[in-house]
Structure formats: C-alpha cells, structure tokens
Amino acid sequence: SKVYRQVGDTPYSKSPGETGPAISTFNGEEISDASPGDGEMGLGTSLPVACAPTCDTDAFPRDSMAEYEAAEDDKSKSKSDIKDIGTSTLSIVTTPSIAAIKWWELYQSEGSKGSCQGPERMVRPSVRHIQAVNTVCDGRSVAVNAAQYAVLVTDIPTNDAEIHTIRRSLTQGSGSSHDDEDAVKIDPVDDICTEVFQTIFPQSFRHVVPVKNFSEVTRLLIRWEQASRKLEVFEALFKMDGVRRQVKDGCLGMCGPKYDAIAFYQNKVQCLAHSIKSARKRLRAVDDCRARFVIFDNQVDAAIAAQSVLLPLDGTKFITQRAPSPDNINWLTLFKTSNERFVRRIMVIPFIVVLIVFPAGFFSASMSVLDAALCQEGSDIYWTWYCYETNNTTFGKLLKRIVTGWLPSILIAVWQNVVVTRVLYIISLAECLSPSLDGLDRRITSLYFYWDFFNIFLGSVFGASLFTFFGSAVKLTDARVMLETLGQAISSSANFLTSYVLMRSLFLVPLKLVFPHPQVLCFVLRNVLGTTCCKSMRSTRRERYTAWEPKSFMYGRESGTSMLMSLIGVAYVSSSPITVAIVALYFTGMYVVCRHHLLYVYARSYESGGELWPVLFDRFVIMLGTLAYFTGAQLVTKRAWSQAVILFLTTPPILFWFHRQCSRKYRDVSKNVPLDIAWRQPCAEVKPQIYIPSELRSQSVGWHPEQGKAWQGYGMPRWM
Numbered sequence: 001s002k003v004y005r006q007v008g009d010t011p012y013s014k015s016p017g018e019t020g021p022a023i024s025t026f027n028g029e030e031i032s033d034a035s036p037g038d039g040e041m042g043l044g045t046s047l048p049v050a051c052a053p054t055c056d057t058d059a060f061p062r063d064s065m066a067e068y069e070a071a072e073d074d075k076s077k078s079k080s081d082i083k084d085i086g087t088s089t090l091s092i093v094t095t096p097s098i099a100a101i102k103w104w105e106l107y108q109s110e111g112s113k114g115s116c117q118g119p120e121r122m123v124r125p126s127v128r129h130i131q132a133v134n135t136v137c138d139g140r141s142v143a144v145n146a147a148q149y150a151v152l153v154t155d156i157p158t159n160d161a162e163i164h165t166i167r168r169s170l171t172q173g174s175g176s177s178h179d180d181e182d183a184v185k186i187d188p189v190d191d192i193c194t195e196v197f198q199t200i201f202p203q204s205f206r207h208v209v210p211v212k213n214f215s216e217v218t219r220l221l222i223r224w225e226q227a228s229r230k231l232e233v234f235e236a237l238f239k240m241d242g243v244r245r246q247v248k249d250g251c252l253g254m255c256g257p258k259y260d261a262i263a264f265y266q267n268k269v270q271c272l273a274h275s276i277k278s279a280r281k282r283l284r285a286v287d288d289c290r291a292r293f294v295i296f297d298n299q300v301d302a303a304i305a306a307q308s309v310l311l312p313l314d315g316t317k318f319i320t321q322r323a324p325s326p327d328n329i330n331w332l333t334l335f336k337t338s339n340e341r342f343v344r345r346i347m348v349i350p351f352i353v354v355l356i357v358f359p360a361g362f363f364s365a366s367m368s369v370l371d372a373a374l375c376q377e378g379s380d381i382y383w384t385w386y387c388y389e390t391n392n393t394t395f396g397k398l399l400k401r402i403v404t405g406w407l408p409s410i411l412i413a414v415w416q417n418v419v420v421t422r423v424l425y426i427i428s429l430a431e432c433l434s435p436s437l438d439g440l441d442r443r444i445t446s447l448y449f450y451w452d453f454f455n456i457f458l459g460s461v462f463g464a465s466l467f468t469f470f471g472s473a474v475k476l477t478d479a480r481v482m483l484e485t486l487g488q489a490i491s492s493s494a495n496f497l498t499s500y501v502l503m504r505s506l507f508l509v510p511l512k513l514v515f516p517h518p519q520v521l522c523f524v525l526r527n528v529l530g531t532t533c534c535k536s537m538r539s540t541r542r543e544r545y546t547a548w549e550p551k552s553f554m555y556g557r558e559s560g561t562s563m564l565m566s567l568i569g570v571a572y573v574s575s576s577p578i579t580v581a582i583v584a585l586y587f588t589g590m591y592v593v594c595r596h597h598l599l600y601v602y603a604r605s606y607e608s609g610g611e612l613w614p615v616l617f618d619r620f621v622i623m624l625g626t627l628a629y630f631t632g633a634q635l636v637t638k639r640a641w642s643q644a645v646i647l648f649l650t651t652p653p654i655l656f657w658f659h660r661q662c663s664r665k666y667r668d669v670s671k672n673v674p675l676d677i678a679w680r681q682p683c684a685e686v687k688p689q690i691y692i693p694s695e696l697r698s699q700s701v702g703w704h705p706e707q708g709k710a711w712q713g714y715g716m717p718r719w720m
Contacts, residue, residue, distance in 0.1 A: 099220075099221065099224055099272065099273035099274075099276040099277065099699070099700065100221055100224070100276070100699055100700030100701075100703050101699050101700065101701055101702075101703070102228075103703065103704050103705075104541075104542040104545070130325075130326050130327040130690075130702075131145060131146060131147065131325040131326055131327045131328070131607060132144065132145060132146065133146050133684055133685075133686050133687070133690070135682050135683070135684035135685070136682065137682035142682070144681065144682065144684050145325060146325065146326060146684075146686050146690055146691075147322070147323050147324060147325040147326070147328070148299045148302060148303075148673060148678075148681070149295060149296050149297065149298070149299060149302050149684055149686045150293050150294065150295050150296070150302060150323035150686065150691065151293070151294045151296070151302055151305045151306045151320050151321070151322070151323055152291065152292075152293060152294075152306075152320070152321050152322070152323040152324070152334075152435060153193055153291065153292045153293075153294055153318060153319070153320050154290065154291045154319050154321070154334065154338075154435070155290060155291075155316055155317055155318065155319050155337060155338050156192065156193055156289070156290055156291065156292060156317075156318060157192070157313070157317050157318065158288060158290070163192050182284075182689065182692055182696055182697050182698055183212070183214070183217075183280040183281070183283045183284045183696035183697075184209060184210055184212060184283075184284075184692045184696050185210065185284065186207055186208070186209060186688045186689075187207055187208050187688075188208070188210060188287065191208060191210075191292075193208050193292045193294065194208045196310060196311065196318075197294050197305070200305075200310060201296065201301050201305065204296045204297050204298050204300075204301040204302075205294070205296060205301075206295045206296060206297050206685075206686070206688075207294075207295040207686075207688035208292050208293070208294055208295075208688075209292065209293040209294075209295070209688045209691040209692065210287075210289040210291075210292055211289055211290070211291040211292060211293065211331075211334045211335070212283050212286055212289055212696065213283075213335045214283060214331075214693055214695045214696050215332075215335070215719045216279050217276060217279045217280055217283070217695040217696065217700075218695050218708075218718065218719065219719075220272055220275050220276045220279055221276060221695060221700060221703060221705075222705055223272055224269060224272040224273060224276060225705055227265050227268045227269050227272060228265075228269050229540075229542060229543070230261075230265050231262065231265035231266060231268075231269060232540050232542065233540060234261040234262050234265065235262060236540055238262060244260055244261065244262065245261040245262075246258040246259060246260060246261055247259055247261045247264055247265075249264070276700070280695075280696060283696060290334075290335075290337055291334040291335075293323055293688075293691040294323075295686050295688055295691070297683050297684065297685060297686075298678075298679075298681070298683045298684075299673060299678035299679075299681045300675060300678045300679045302678075303322075303672060303673045303674075303675055303678045304675070305320055306320055306321055306322040306323075306672065307672050308320065316338050321435075322671075322672060322673075323691075324435055324436035324437070324438075325606070325607065326690050326691055327605075327606050327607065328436045328437050328438055328606040328607065328608065329435065329436065329437070329691075329693075329708070330429075330432075330434060330435055330436055330437050330439065330440050330708075330710075331693065331708060332429065332432060332718070332719055332720065333432040333433070333434060333435045334435055336432050340432075341431075341432045341433070344430055344431055344432050345431050345432075345433070347430075348427050348430055348431055351423070351427055352427060352447065355420065355423055355424070355427075355451065356450055356451050356454050356455055357454075357455075358455070359455065359459050370403070374387065375387035406499065406503055408496075409496075409499050409500045409503040409504075410503060410507075412456070412500065413503065413504065413508060416456075416561075417557075420448075420451060421554070421557050422716070424444050424447050424448055424451070424556070425444060425556070425710075425711065425716055426716075426717065426720060427447065428440050428443040428444045428447065428556075429717065429720050430720040431443065436606075436608070437605065437606045437608075437708075437709070437710040438606060438608030438611050438612065438710075439611075440556075440710045441555045441556045441608075441612065441710050442556075442611065442612055442615045443556075444556025444557070444560070444710075445555065445556045445559045445560055445612065445615050445616070445619075446615060446619075448556060448557065448559070448560025448561075448563075449560055449563050449564075449619045449622075451560070452560055452561075452563060452564035452567065453567065453622075453626075456500075456564060457497075457564065457567055457568065457571070460496050460497055460500075461571075494572055494575065494576040494579055497568050497572070497579065498576065498578065498579045498582055500568075501565060501568055501579065501582045501583055501586055502582050504565075504586055505582060505585045505586040505589055509586065509589040509590055509593055510589070512593050512597075513593055513596075516551075516597050516601045516602075517551045517601075517713065517714070518714065519546070519547045519548070519551065519713065519714075520547065520548070522547065523539065523543075523544070523547035523548070526539055526543075526547075527539060546713075549713065550601060550602055550603035550713075551601075551602060551603070551711075551712060551713030551714065552602060552603060552604065552605035552709075552710070552711055552712040552713060553597075553598060553602040553604075554711050554714070555612060556710070556711075558594070559612065559615075559616060562587075562590070563616070563619055563620075563623070565583050565586050565587065566583075566620070566623060567623050567626065568583060569583035569584070570623050570624070570626065570627045571626060571627065571630050573627065573631075574631050574634065575634050605709065605710065605711070605712040606710070610670075611670070614667055614670070617659075617662065618659070621655055621658070621659045624651075624655055625651065625652060625655050628647050628648070628651035628652065628655075629647075629648070631647060632644040632645075632647040632648050635647070693708070694707065
C-alpha cells in the first residue's frame with residue numbers, strides 16, 4: 001500500500017547518507033541539487049547557476065586560466081615525431097557539452113553576502129527525486145509513487161497478422177504525438193498498445209512510453225566520460241609543471257604514432273559527443289519496440305490492468321504486470337523477448353553449476369598440503385626453519401596456526417567477496433529474469449544462498465566423507481551408516497567453520513568500519529602512488545568525489561553472507577555451543593557496522609518496498625529443515641534413535657505446513673496493490689517523461705555512469 005509523504009512549507013533536507021535532493025539557493029530561487037529527471041522539473045532544462053563551475057584540478061597547484069592559456073601559447077606546436085590534431089586551449093570544465101550535462105560539474109550556492117562561499121555540490125539525482133510525483137489529496141500536497149499509476153507491457157506482437165487480429169475487436173483510435181527533443185516519442189501514432197488501452201480504459205488511460213534499446217548510447221556516454229576524465233588529468237598536469245604529455249593511440253597506449261595528449265582527448269571528447277547525438281537521433285526513428293510503459297491517472301485501473309488478461313492471445317503475447325519505479329528498472333530485461341530470455345537462462349546454467357560445485361575447501365586443503373610439504377624430508381620445498389619453529393617454539397606454533405587455520409579462511413573470504421560476488425551479479429544480470437533491479441538483487445540472494453549451502457557449508461561438513469556419504473545414499477543398503485557418517489562429519493567440521501566465523505567477526509567486521517567499500521582503499525593506494533612515483537595517478541576532484549561518494553548497499557551479497565552465518569549457527573546449535581556464541585558475536589558487530597553505514601555511508605540506488613523479505617523467509621525455512629536433519633543425524637551417532645525418528649518424521653511436515661500457510665496469507669497480497677487500497681488513493685498526473693531513460697533525453701539530463709545498476713559505485717557492468 002502507498003504511504004503518503006507530506007510536503008510541508010520548509011524545504012526537504014537530506015538525511016545522513018542520502019545523495020539528494022537537497023535544496024540550495026541560486027539567485028534567490030530554491031532548487032534541488034538533483035538534476036532534472038521527473039515530473040516535478042521540466043526535462044531538457046538545466047539548473048540555474050549563480051557561480052561558474054569550479055576547475056576540477058584541486059589536487060595540483062592552481063594557476064589562473066590566463067596564465068594557463070599564456071603558457072599554452074608559448075609552447076612550441078609539437079616535435080617532428082608528434083602529430084598535432086588540435087590546438088584548442090579551452091579546458092574540459094569550461095567547454096559546453098552537446099552530449100550530456102556534466103554530472104561532475106561543481107556548483108557553489110551563494111553565501112550570506114552574495115559571494116560563492118556555500119558548499120560545493122555535484123549534480124546527481126536521488127531515489128526520492130526520481131520515483132515520486134506530487135498531487136493533491138483533501139487539499140494537501142502529497143507525493144505518490146509513480147509506479148503505482150503505471151503498467152509494464154512486454155512481448156507486444158509485431159507481426160502484422162497478429163496486430164490485425166487484435167484490431168478487429170477494437171475500435172480504431174488515433175494516437176497523439178508530443179513534439180519534444182527526446183529520443184522517445186510519447187504516445188506514438190498508430191500504436192497497437194495505445195489502441196488497446198484507449199478502448200478498454202477510455203477514461204483513465206493517459207500515455208504510452210515505448211521502451212527502446214539505448215545500450216549503444218550508454219556505451220558512448222561511458223567512453224565520453226572516461227575520455228573527459230583523462231583530459232582533466234592531462235590538463236591538470238600541464239598546469240602543474242607546464243609540460244605537455246604525449247599519448248599513443250595503439251593497443252593499450254603502447255604502440256602507434258604519438259599525439260599531444262590534451263589535443264588528442266579534446267578531439268576524442270568532441271567526436272564522442274557527436275556520436276552520442278547521432279545515436280539518439282537514430283533511436284528516435286526506431287518504431288519496433290517490444291515493451292511499453294502505460295500510464296493511468298488512478299491506481300485502480302492500473303492495478304486492474306496489471307493483474308488481468310487483456311487480450312484473447314496465447315500466454316506469451318501482450319503480458320501485463322506491475323511496472324517498477326523509474327529508479328528500479330532493469331532495462332536489459334525489457335530489451336529482450338521471451339525467447340531470448342529463455343535462451344539466456346539455459347546458457348548461464350553451466351556457469352552456475354561450475355561456480356557452486358567448485359570447492360571452496362580447496363583453499364583449506366591446499367594450505368594443509370603446503371604445511372605437510374614444507375616439513376617432509378626429501379621434498380623440493382623442505383624448509384628446515386619452518387619445521388623446527390612450528391614444532392619447538394611458541395612463535396612457530398602460532399605461525400602454523402595462521403597457515404593452517406586463519407589463512408584458508410582469509411582466502412575463502414577473498415574468493416567470496418571478490419570473485420563469487422561479481423560472477424553472481426553478472427550471471428543474474430545475464431539471465432534477464434526480472435524487469436526490476438530489486439528482482440536482480442533477489443536473484444543474487446538466492447544464488448548466493450545456494451553457493452553458501454552447497455559449497456561452503458556442505459563442502460566443509462563432508463570434506464573427505466563426501467564420497468562415503470553419497471555412496472551409502474545411492475546404494476540404500478545401510479541408512480544407519482549414512483546417518484552416522486553425516487553426524488561425525490558435522491562434529492569434525494566444527495573447527496574449520498568456527499575459525500571462519502571468528503575470522504569474519506574479529507577481522508572483516510572491524511575492517512568494514514575503516515574501508516566500507518573498495519573505492520576507499522583504491523583512493524588511498526592511488527594517492528600513495530601519485531605522491532611517490534607516478535604523478536598521473538594523483539586524483540582530481542572528480543576522482544576524489546567518485547571514491548568518497550555514497551555507494552549503494554549490496555543487499556544480495558550481505559544477505560547471502562548473513563544467511564551463511566545463520567546456517568552455521570543453526571546447524572551447530574546442539575553440538576558446538578562455542579560456534580553459536582561466535583556467530584552471535586558476528587551479528588552483534590554487523591548490526592553496529594551496518595546500522596552506521598546505512599545511515600551515513602550508503603545511499604539507496606532503488607526502493608523495492610521490502611520485496612526481499614519473502615526470499616529470506618523461504619531460505620530461513622530451509623535452514624530450519626537443515627537444523628532438524630543435522631540434529632537428527634547427530635542424535636543417531638549418540639544412539640538416541642527415538643529422538644532422531646521424532647525429528648525426521650515431525651519437523652518437515654510442520655515446516656511445510658507453516659511455509660504454505662504464510663505464503664497463502666501474505667505472498668500474493670504483497671505482490672500487487674489490493675483494489676480496496678488502490679481506490680482510496682488520489683488521482684495524479686504522472687508525466688510520461690519520468691519513464692524515459694536519461695540516455696534518451698535531451699542532453700542526457702540526469703545521466704550518471706553508475707545509474708541503472710542494482711549495486712552502484714562498484715564498477716559492475718550494466719549490459720551483458
């Protein structure tokens with residue numbers, strides 16, 4: 001259901017950790033620091049500017065622009081082996097952009113005496129700014145969720161015969177076209193989707209927004225942003241020491257003719273800007289779109305359209321569903337047809353299987369083998385000092401404990417946080433299962449849980465007993481042997497899993513306070529290198545902002561890790577109380593760290609309305625079933641037959657009944673807005689431009705390199 005947000009007389013101010021829209025004052029006007037992008041601010045307009053954008057070269061000594069231009073004019077054109085492709089003296093921060101509004105430009109609000117002494121801001125839209133529109137209810141101004149007035153239609157027929165079949169049962173209608181500068185035509189003429197909804201919902205239907213594949217524009221914008229970033233660096237280096245650098249345009253910049261770096265990247269930025277405009281212009285002429293956003297003026301008809309079968313077609317055509325919020329759209333899924341999505345799901349299955357099956361216990365086994373090889377006489381890597389120390393001194397025993405105990409846990413944590421996390425994100429993105437970013441995060445959570453359960457947990461529990469257990473299970477000759485093997489494996493694996501949880505509790509959780517995300521560590525290393533040996537590694541203001549700006553919270557990874565810790569605690573609650581105590585220590589530390597970071601470090605990349613909870617509920621029920629079976633297996637090893645039989649026979653049916661009852665009561669109701677709630681909501685005029693991606697707007701208003709991703713700020717891919 002929709003919760004209203006009252007709009008008072010005072011300007012909205014940001015909560016800690018949120019990136020806008022804060023209210024600033026320019027020439028007496030109150031404006032948001034978020035770039036234009038929804039129904040509240042007109043598209044194609046830019047923010048009023050009281051002060052010129054500041055030069056993005058704070059990491060270097062500042063000279064005036066006049067001194068910069070004079071020094072540039074005094075320089076000789078270029079050496080004989082350098083090809084000059086331009087002599088423009090304009091800085092990247094002073095040249096106007098015809099491709100996109102520069103998100104990295106800084107603006108200063110006016111001080112108390114009219115001077116530019118206020119805080120500097122970078123333009124970037126926030127979740128709150130994108131997803132809500134204003135309307136009036138009972139004489140009060142309220143903000144409503146635009147997604148509750150919209151419906152997503154996918155797999156729209158493009159075959160002439162199918163379209164003719166639909167039109168035979170509809171009254172012919174004429175669409176209207178808005179003459180705007182965006183690359184998407186609102187309410188396209190002679191559109192079958194417009195005709196269908198105008199006929200069925202003539203009173204409440206308002207607009208149709210076609211979905212076009214703008215991935216080419218996004219790639220060009222990213223290249224344009226990267227080229228401008230490099231241009232800023234070379235301009236700053238030139239201002240610092242007056243030396244013009246050269247670059248090569250060959251493979252990895254290591255071969256090919258030399259060019260003046262500033263002129264080279266100025267030319268590259270201009271060429272990419274023209275390419276971006278051309279790509280947007282080509283998309284404006286594209287009419288073959290398989291998906292549409294349909295906008296209504298009330299929530300009742302939008303809910304009916306999202307939950308109904310509108311046309312007598314087969315189930316793979318003209319599918320309607322609730323539209324995600326403008327901040328929560330996974331555009332890649334909308335670009336693909338149902339057949340393409342099915343093929344992608346089949347293609348990623350082998351990668352999922354390989355990732356889950358690849359044993360994380362390999363790290364533990366490799367460290368044990370290394371420890372044995374170092375002390376085996378006659379071995380090629382026999383180390384006398386190590387063997388003597390580990391057997392005769394306290395320091396050596398501590399070293400052996402680190403090599404065989406802590407080092408495998410650290411390697412698993414690195415593998416889990418660096419490799420597994422990125423691979424699961426890429427797999428979930430390539431599957432195209434959900435049209436929303438929260439659906440992408442839910443899929444990552446599910447895959448993460450499977451990896452935790454089968455790879456980390458079961459791999460650590462069984463270890464060398466794996467083949468014995470499955471051999472007994474396949475033969476079905478002696479169930480008692482199979483259960484005893486399982487019980488013994490659970491008890492013997494407690495040490496490794498306890499060390500793993502302890503390492504995360506005492507090392508990774510405190511480390512997360514110092515380095516809440518990888519960009520902070522990269523920023524520190526970059527500054528060290530830039531100060532000591534490589535001047536070009538020094539950070540400009542844009543790079544400092546990119547490193548320190550709020551990142552999104554990786555719900556899929558953090559939820560998966562928390563479920564793994566819960567699974568370990570649940571499985572050993574009866575046999576290893578010390579493990580449960582360490583798991584409690586982990587969650588105590590994570591509560592403090594996550595609470596602080598969610599308030600002051602992380603920012604929302606989307607809002608899902610709590611739709612991750614059903615996924616977590618399903619996995620917790622699985623963990624309770626695991627508790628019953630594993631506890632029963634340990635009871636078998638203690639010869640407690642009656643207690644084990646009671647657990648095996650009673651717990652699974654009770655859990656199944658509980659899960660079924662909760663799903664019937666709450667799951668279906670949470671998926672769609674109930675009509676009883678929808679009819680109580682006010683009517684609203686949702687401007688269709690809110691569902692136009694920023695890449696396709698005039699000057700790409702509101703574009704940012706990290707937008708449109710479930711995890712923003714971590715360098716994750718957007719297209720696959």
